[in-house]
Amino acid sequence: MIYIDLFLGFLKVGLFSFGGAYAAIPLIRDVVLYYGWLDDEKLAYMIAVSESTPGPIMVNMATYVGSMTAGIPGALIATFSVVLPAFVIIVLIMILLKGLLKNPYTQAVLRGLKPCIMGIILSMGISMILHNTVIKGTNLAPDLKxxxxxxxxxxxxxxxRKIMKSGISPIVLICIAAVMGVVVY
Known part of the structure; x- marks a missing residue:
């Protein structure tokens, strides 16, 4: 049944997506393609929409996929299941493990995970750039636009970043990308 698949698929995403939404994109991609809910092209559009709408990207993506596959009940189930693990973990940490974050071993583990998460995000970014600029199906000709x-x-x-110390705002960069997309395409 689609509701059980949505629940289990996005529960898996919520359980194993350590490092935030950008690190979860490859896992979401695997789950969505495994169940056949979307293809690669629709998934790329979904990622773009999820990044440009307010709210956490992972929640936006779960809501979108749930809505596309099973309507409003599907959106509710997918959203609930993707946030459930984080909610439970935070509650457990707050109740049981208040002193754990001060532990030097825990701090060492968290510091060790940062480069891994950065690598996952960089890998997904490069994959998306290659998929959207060079690889279009079986055609390997670059899309010059x-x-x-x-x-x-x-x-x-x-x-x-060279001119200003903090760089350009992500919102301004998204607006520039939107305007360029409208003009170029």
């Missing part, structure tokens, strides 16, 4: 848009956005981002 996408390459230009990606290059301009990278230049704006890194150029703003």
């Amino acid at each position: 996408a390459v230009v848009v990606c290059s301009v956005l990278a230049a704006v981002y890194f150029g703003s």
